Amino acid sequence: MFMTRNEDGITAAVGALQALLGKRLATGLSHREQHGHTTTWLENQIPDAVAFAQSTAEVQEIVRICAAHRVPVIPFGTGTSLEGHVNAPMGGISVDVSGMDKVLSLRPEDMDVTVQPGVTREQLNTELRATGLFFPVDPGANASLGGMASTRASGTTAVRYGTMRDRVLSLEAVLPSGEVVRTASRARKSSAGYDLTRLMVGAEGTLGIITELTLRLAPQPEAVSGAIASFPGIDAACQTAQEVIQLALPVARMEFLDEAAVGYVNRSHDVGLPDAPLLLLEFHGSPGSLAEQTEAFAELARDNGATEVAWSTDPEERSRLWRARHDFYLAALGLFPGRVGFSTDVCVPVSHLAECVTASRARLDELGLIGTNIGHVGDGNFHTLVFVDPQDPENRARAEEYVGWLNDLAIAHDGTCTGEHGIGQGKMKYLGKELGDGALAMMRAVKQGIDPLNIMNPGKIF
Secondary structure (H helix, E strand, O other): OOOOOOHHHHHHHHHHHHHHHHHHEEOOHHHHHHHOOOOOOOOOOOOOEEEEOOOHHHHHHHHHHHHHOOOOEEEEOOOOOOOOOOOOOOOOEEEEOOOOOOEEEEEOOOOEEEEOOOOEHHHHHHHHHHHOEEOOOOOOOOOEHHHHHHOOOOOOOHHHHOOHHHHEEEEEEEOOOOOEEEOOOOOOOOOOOOOHHHHHOOOOOOOOEEEEEEEEOEEOOOEEEEEEEEOOOHHHHHHHHHHHHHOOOOEEEEEEEOHHHHHHHHHHHOOOOOOOOEEEEEEEEOHHHHHHHHHHHHHHHHHOOOOEEEEEOOHHHHHHHHHHHHOHHHHHHHOOOOOEEEEEEEEOOHHHHHHHHHHHHHHHHHOOOEEEEEEEHHHOEEEEEEEEOOOOHHHHHHHHHHHHHHHHHHHHOOOEOOOOOOOOOOOHHHHHHHHOHHHHHHHHHHHHHHOOOOOEOOOOOO
């Protein structure tokens, strides 16, 4: 497998792709920088050209040209991933599928839909609005569905509706050879051979480029209620989250913000929340069931020392709070001009959540770092955002020390180094610690078998 730039091959491939795509092959620096862009602290490694594909047939031909010249291919959707997935460490061609943005077939009677990979989650839900159905996976960013499948995305609603792993019924992909494969039928279950859909979901573009997805939809809830609860400490908030899950309260979203995060949200969005650790929840169901659920949560929160509990069925109020949560990353960065964000995530069994989040906060303070913890705590997933001065090598070194410590902490508690961001470039050194040499060898064998030339998003995962 090559791991260095193939200058002659890149030159030949760019020439062949210009003949194929014309103006839809961009070689200007601004396009290339945008497509090597990563929304976190990793270095921007730009491709040599950007190919704007409009069909599966075009993706096939692009991949065949790159394979013939042994040139890397880097799939690109909207570029919202956080671990360097769209970087081009050996150069090559970024294949932008954002123009493949059609909803191909909607089947309300089967509660599924087939889309191209450039369709975004917000676009899909807009088109579904009149059907009584919606696509529930919500990573916060308006990501493309192909990218969400590639990184096995989840988000705020995973506690009830699952992750992309649970929502992709089948997909079509172009393999590194240029061959097109379909991984499964539309059946809701199957015992037919290897589960190729799950193999591609979470492969981070290292095994092929997704060109079509068939997705399971969910019924739009009859009614929605939002709730907030403030707590005297992190332990009490996380303990409440754990008990919500253990008591099987049918929560649809459950987000945790530590005191620092609440302060950032108040400053950036003026939402007037108490400056204390917070749980932000949402319940879906009938009006009667929502009243029972919110009352049960309120009682549980108060038993754990909640200092303030409130709920509302008003859509504008709920939207205001969730928009503040979704905008948190960029809004918080705006409060620290000149700094960049080290954003990392881990996931632990819910029974270890309070211990790990408390330790995470203490470690940030011990290292003298500016940072905060938030998370989708219903499934044990939490994120830390550290604000780093890029002109201060010592500050960056402490942030890197913290990220390594946090990943080790999660693994030591039988958790994972990433609940939803993926491995990409940033988490590679922790994957072996988590899974062991045998699992890594098995993954490498799959990669070698499908992509023997190592052209498909090289330098990621391994």
